Amino acid sequence: MTNAIPLEAVLVVAGALFCIGLFGALSRRNMVGILMGVELMLNAVNINLVAFWRYLEPRFITGQTFALFVIAVAAAEAAVGLAMIIAIYRSWQTVNADSVDSLRG
Amino acid sequence: MTLVIQLIFGLVAALIIGAAMMVVLVRNVIHAALWLIACFFGVGALYLLLQAEFLAVVQVLIYVGAISILILFAIMLTRQVTGEGVRQLVGGWRLWLTVAISALLFAVVIVPTVASQQWNVPPPLGPEGAPEPLAGPAELGRGFVSEFLLQFEVAGVLLTVALIGAIVVAYEERARRRRVLTLAEEHELRKRAAASDQPAGD
Amino acid sequence: MEPLQIPPVNLILLAPLLTVVGWASALLLVDVFLIPEGKKKLTGYLAIAGLLVAGLVGLPLWNVSGSTFSGMLVLDRYSLSLTWIFVIVGALSIAMALDYLPRHGIEQGEFYPLIMFAVAGMILLAQGTDLIVLFLGIEALSITLYILTGFAYPRLTSEEAAMKYLVLGAFAAGFFVYGIALVYGATGTTSLAGIAEFLGRQTLVAEDQTLLLAGAGMVLIAFSFKTALVPFHMWTPDVYEGSPTPVAAFMSVGTKGAALAALLRVLAFAFEGVQAYWLPVLAALAAITMVVGNLGALGQTNVKRMLAYSSIGHAGYILLGIMVASERGAEAFLFYLLAYALTNLGAFGVVIALEQQGESVWSIEDFAGLYQRRPMLAVAMALFMFSLAGVPPTAGFMAKFFIFTAAYEGGLGWLALVGVITSAIAAYFYLRVVVKMFMQEPAREVQPELNRGLNADIIIAGVATLLIGLVPTPFIFLAQQSLVALGG
Numbered sequence: 001m002t003n004a005i006p007l008e009a010v011l012v013v014a015g016a017l018f019c020i021g022l023f024g025a026l027s028r029r030n031m032v033g034i035l036m037g038v039e040l041m042l043n044a045v046n047i048n049l050v051a052f053w054r055y056l057e058p059r060f061i062t063g064q065t066f067a068l069f070v071i072a073v074a075a076a077e078a079a080v081g082l083a084m085i086i087a088i089y090r091s092w093q094t095v096n097a098d099s100v101d102s103l104r105g
Numbered sequence: 106m107t108l109v110i111q112l113i114f115g116l117v118a119a120l121i122i123g124a125a126m127m128v129v130l131v132r133n134v135i136h137a138a139l140w141l142i143a144c145f146f147g148v149g150a151l152y153l154l155l156q157a158e159f160l161a162v163v164q165v166l167i168y169v170g171a172i173s174i175l176i177l178f179a180i181m182l183t184r185q186v187t188g189e190g191v192r193q194l195v196g197g198w199r200l201w202l203t204v205a206i207s208a209l210l211f212a213v214v215i216v217p218t219v220a221s222q223q224w225n226v227p228p229p230l231g232p233e234g235a236p237e238p239l240a241g242p243a244e245l246g247r248g249f250v251s252e253f254l255l256q257f258e259v260a261g262v263l264l265t266v267a268l269i270g271a272i273v274v275a276y277e278e279r280a281r282r283r284r285v286l287t288l289a290e291e292h293e294l295r296k297r298a299a300a301s302d303q304p305a306g307d
Numbered sequence: 308m309e310p311l312q313i314p315p316v317n318l319i320l321l322a323p324l325l326t327v328v329g330w331a332s333a334l335l336l337v338d339v340f341l342i343p344e345g346k347k348k349l350t351g352y353l354a355i356a357g358l359l360v361a362g363l364v365g366l367p368l369w370n371v372s373g374s375t376f377s378g379m380l381v382l383d384r385y386s387l388s389l390t391w392i393f394v395i396v397g398a399l400s401i402a403m404a405l406d407y408l409p410r411h412g413i414e415q416g417e418f419y420p421l422i423m424f425a426v427a428g429m430i431l432l433a434q435g436t437d438l439i440v441l442f443l444g445i446e447a448l449s450i451t452l453y454i455l456t457g458f459a460y461p462r463l464t465s466e467e468a469a470m471k472y473l474v475l476g477a478f479a480a481g482f483f484v485y486g487i488a489l490v491y492g493a494t495g496t497t498s499l500a501g502i503a504e505f506l507g508r509q510t511l512v513a514e515d516q517t518l519l520l521a522g523a524g525m526v527l528i529a530f531s532f533k534t535a536l537v538p539f540h541m542w543t544p545d546v547y548e549g550s551p552t553p554v555a556a557f558m559s560v561g562t563k564g565a566a567l568a569a570l571l572r573v574l575a576f577a578f579e580g581v582q583a584y585w586l587p588v589l590a591a592l593a594a595i596t597m598v599v600g601n602l603g604a605l606g607q608t609n610v611k612r613m614l615a616y617s618s619i620g621h622a623g624y625i626l627l628g629i630m631v632a633s634e635r636g637a638e639a640f641l642f643y644l645l646a647y648a649l650t651n652l653g654a655f656g657v658v659i660a661l662e663q664q665g666e667s668v669w670s671i672e673d674f675a676g677l678y679q680r681r682p683m684l685a686v687a688m689a690l691f692m693f694s695l696a697g698v699p700p701t702a703g704f705m706a707k708f709f710i711f712t713a714a715y716e717g718g719l720g721w722l723a724l725v726g727v728i729t730s731a732i733a734a735y736f737y738l739r740v741v742v743k744m745f746m747q748e749p750a751r752e753v754q755p756e757l758n759r760g761l762n763a764d765i766i767i768a769g770v771a772t773l774l775i776g777l778v779p780t781p782f783i784f785l786a787q788q789s790l791v792a793l794g795g
Contacts, residue, residue: 004110008219010155011492013118015215017125017144018485023207024129025478027194032180033134034474036141039172040125041481043148046164048488054155054239057495061244064160065253066439066497068245070484071167072260073446076267077477078172080453082179083271084473087457088466089183097474098195100467218489218521251314255376259431259443262328263450266424269335270454273417274469 010051018044031085031095035078042074114154120147130194134180142173159242317375320382323365323390324430330357331423338416347416351405351760354419355398358426362394378498379437385637388789389433389568392645396561397426399652399767403659404553405760413459413551422557425451429565436576438487438497438526441569445483445533448565449476452558456550468549475542479532486525493519499577506580516581523578523585533566536592536626537599540619544603547615548669552662555611556655559618560648567622567644571629571637589630594725596623601733610658610669613736614651617695620733621647624726628710631717638786639706639713645782646694646702646775653768654691657684660755660765674740676749684755685744687769694772696737697730702775709783 017040024037046067053063085095092100124144128137145168152161194200249257318325334357338350365387374381401422408414428448435441453476457469491497493516494505506519528539535543547555578585600620607613625647628640661673678685694703707730711723775782 004107005114005154009114009118010151011219012216013121013151015211015219016122018481019207019211019215020122020125020129021481022210023203024125025474025481026206027200027203028129029195030134031470031474032176032183033129033137035477036128036137036176038474038477038481039141039168040128040144041478042484043145043168045481045484045488046160047148047151048485049491050152050155050157050160052488052492054157056492058239061240061248062497063491064157064240064245065248065256066487066491067157067160068163069256069260069439069443071163072264073443073480075167075172076264076446076450077473077480078175079271080267080274080450081470081473081477082175083275084453084457084466084470085179086182086275087460088470091463091466095183100470102464102467214521218517247311250311252377253439254313254316255379256439256443259440259447262424262427263443263447265332266421266447266454267450269417270421270450273415273421273454274457 007051007055010055011048014044014047014051017041017047029097031088031097031100032082034097035081035085039074039078042070046070110154114151117147117150117154120144121151135177138173138176138180141176142169145169145173156239159245314377317373319368319371320373320375321380321434322368323361323387323394324427324434326361326364327357327394327423327427327430330354330360331420331427334423335417335420338420342416347414348405348409350416350419351401354423355401357423358394358398358401362391365390365394374436378500379440380434381436382434384789385568385572385641386430386433388641388785389564389644390430392564392641392648393426393429393433393561396557396564396648396652397422399656399764400553400557400561402760402764403556403652403656404551406756406758407551407553407659407662407761410756411459411551415458418455418458421451421455425455425557425561429561432565432569435569436499436572438490438499438502438573441573442480442483442487444569445566446480448562449480449533452554452562455554455557456546458554459549459551462549464549465551466549468546471542471549472546475532479529479539482525482532483529486522486527486529489518489522489525491522493522499573502577503579506578520581520584523581524588526573527585527588530566530570531592534563534570534622535619536622537596537619540596540599543619544612544615547618548609548611552611552655552659555615556652556659559614559655560644560651563618563622563625564644564648567625567629567640571640574629575637586630589626590719590722593623593626593630593722596620596626597725597729601729604733604736607736608671610671610674610740613671614654614658617733617737618651620729621651621695623729624707624710627714627719627722627726630722631713631719633713633717634787634790635713636717637790638783639709641786641789642779642782643706643710645786646706646772649768649771649775650691650694650701650703653687653765653772654695656761656765656768657688657691660684660757660761662756671740671743674743675747677744677755680749681755684757684765687765688744689741690769690772692737692741694776696734698734700773700776702772702779705776705779 021037021040021044024040025034028034028037049063049067088100089095094100121144124140124147127140128144131137131140145164149161149164152164334350334353337353342349368382368387369384372383401419404418408418425448428444428451431444432441432448435444453469453473456472457466459465487497490502494502496502496505532539547559550558574585597620600616600623603619604613604616607616625640625643628636628643658669662669677688690701694701697703697707711726714723
C-alpha cells in the first residue's frame, strides 16, 4: 500500500474533505446541514490520523487510538446537537439557522 | 498489483469527495443525509485500504449505524424536508466569502504544506512478501488499558455527560413547563385577588 | 498471549479530579433517586460541598509534584492553584444558581452535577500535558456548557444561544483536532514534552517546519474560538445574553481561565522553540482583542452584553501574561485570573439580584438609583465596577499593574501601552454604571431579589476584591510559589 499510494495523495483527499465540510458548515442554512458539515470535517481529521499512523509509524497505535477518540467526541456532539435542534423545532417551528437569530444586535 | 491499488484508491477518493460535495450542495436535506452515509462508507473503505480494519468497522458501526440514523431521525422530526422556495445555502456575498475561505485554506495552506514536507516514510517492516507486522486491534486493546487509560476514562465521562445532556435538552416534559410570570403580571394578579376579596367580605 | 501490563498509575496526583468526578457521578444518582422534586436545592448544597471537599483534598498535595499516566497528566503547583480557582468559581456559580433556577422555573437537578463535570473538565485542562488529553478536556467542558447554556428553556433565546455555541464550538473542535493531527504528523507524538524535544532537535528553518506551524496555527485558531479572542468572538455576546446568568458568569471566568491556562502550557512548554512565529501573531490578537472588546462594550445598554464584551477585553489582558511566558508572566496570569474571577462573579451576582422574574431585559437603566433602594448592593456593584476598570485599591488594579509590568519587562511594552489606553477607555462604561446607581433617580419599579446563596456570593466576591486589592502580597506569594516547578 505504501508503495502504491504516496502519503501526500491521502492527505490531499483528507484536506479536500475538510474544506468541503468547512464550506458546508459555514454556508448551509438548515441546522442539520451545518452539523453534517462538521461531521465531514471530523472525518477528514480521522483520515489524516489514520494515514499518519499507517505511513509514519505503523508499529505504534497512537494514530488509530486518537481517531477512535475523535469518533467518540463526534458522536457525543452530534447527539447533543441533534437533541438541541429537536428542542428548537418544538419552540420555533423551524430549523432554519437564519430564522433562529433573534439575538443579533 | 500497484495499479490495482491505485485504481481502487482513485475510486474510493472519488466517492468520498463526490459524496461530500453532494452533501453540501443538494437542496433536499434527506438526500444530503443519504449522501453523507455514502461518504462515510467511502471513508470506511479508505481505512480498509490503509489496513486499519478495526477502525473501518467502527466507522461503519458508529458513523453509519448510529450518527447517520440520529441525523435522519432529527430530520424527520423537524419536518422541513423539501426546501422548495427556501434557499438551502446562504446567499450573496456570504456564499462567495465561504467559498473563498475554503478554497484558500485548501490551496494555500493544506496542499503546499503537505507537498513540501519531507516525509520520512520508513521502509516496510519485515521481509519481502510477508505481511507487515502492523499494530492492530490487539495493540489497540492493550493501549486502552495502559498508555491511553486516562483518555479512555475521560471519554467515558464525556459520553455520559452528553447522554444526560441530550436527555435534559430534549425531554418532552420540559415543553409543558409553566411559563413564569413577570413581576408586572404578579402585581396584577395580586391586585385582582385583593379586589375580588373585597366584595366577598362586604 | 502475554499478560496485560498495566503501568503503575499514581492516583494521588489525580485526587482533586477524581473527587470532583466521583462526587458528581454519585450526586447524579442521589439526585434522581433520593431527592424529591421541589427540594432540588439540596443537590446544589451537596454540589458545593463536593467542590469544597475537592479543594480540601488538594491542600496536602501542595508539596507533591509529578506526572502520571505515562506523562500525560502532571500535577504541579500551577495546576493545583488553578484547581482551587476553578473550585471557587464553580462553588460561587452554584451558590448564585440556587435560587435563580426555581425563581425562573427552570430548576432541574441535573444542573449541579453538570457544573461539577464542567469543573472537572477545567481541572483536566489545567493538568494535562498531552494534546489528546487537552482536546478531551476542552470537549468535556464545552459539551457540558452547551447543555447548561440551553437550560433557561422557557426563554427562546436560551436555546438559540445554545445552538449557536454548539455549532461554533464543534467547528472549533474540528480545527483543533486537525491541528493536532498535523502536529502529530510532523513530530510523531502528541505529548507536549515530545513536541518540545522534537523542536529541540531541529535547527529551525521555516520551510522545514511548515507542517508543524500549520498545525500549531490551527490549534491556536481553535483556542481563540474558545477563549473568544477577536476575530473569533462573535458568539460571546449572544451566548452570554441567552444563557442563564449564573452559567454566563461561570463561562466568563471558567472557560476562559481553563483554556488560557492550557494555552500557556502548550505555548511555553511545547512550542517554545517556535516562539518567533507565534509571538507576533498572538501580540496582534491580543491588541485587537483589547481594542474591540472594550470598544464593543461602549455602546451597550444591555448589562449582560456589556459584561460579555468586557470579558472579551479582559481575555486580551490575560493573553499578555501568557505571551510573555516567563515566570513573571505566568505569575501575573494566575493573579489576574484570581482577581478577575472573583470580581466578575460578584458583578454577575448583582445582575442576578436585579434580574426581573420572567423578563429578559437586562437594561442598564435598572441600575438607576440603586443606591437609594439598596445601598449595600450599590456599593458592592461599584466595587466590582472599579475593580474591572482597574481603579485602586481594588484587586483589578493590582492585577492589571502586574500584567502590564510583566509585559513591559518581557519586551512587549507597546502592548502594555495599548492595554493602559484601552483600560482608560473602558473606565467609561464601567463608571457609567456607578454614576447611574448613585446619581440618577430610579426609573421603574425594580425589585432586587436577594437570598442566602446570592448574598454569600456577593459578599465573598466583594470582600475578596477589596482584600486582594489592599493586601495583595500573600496572593502574589501564592502565585510565585505556584510556579516553582512549572514545566518540570
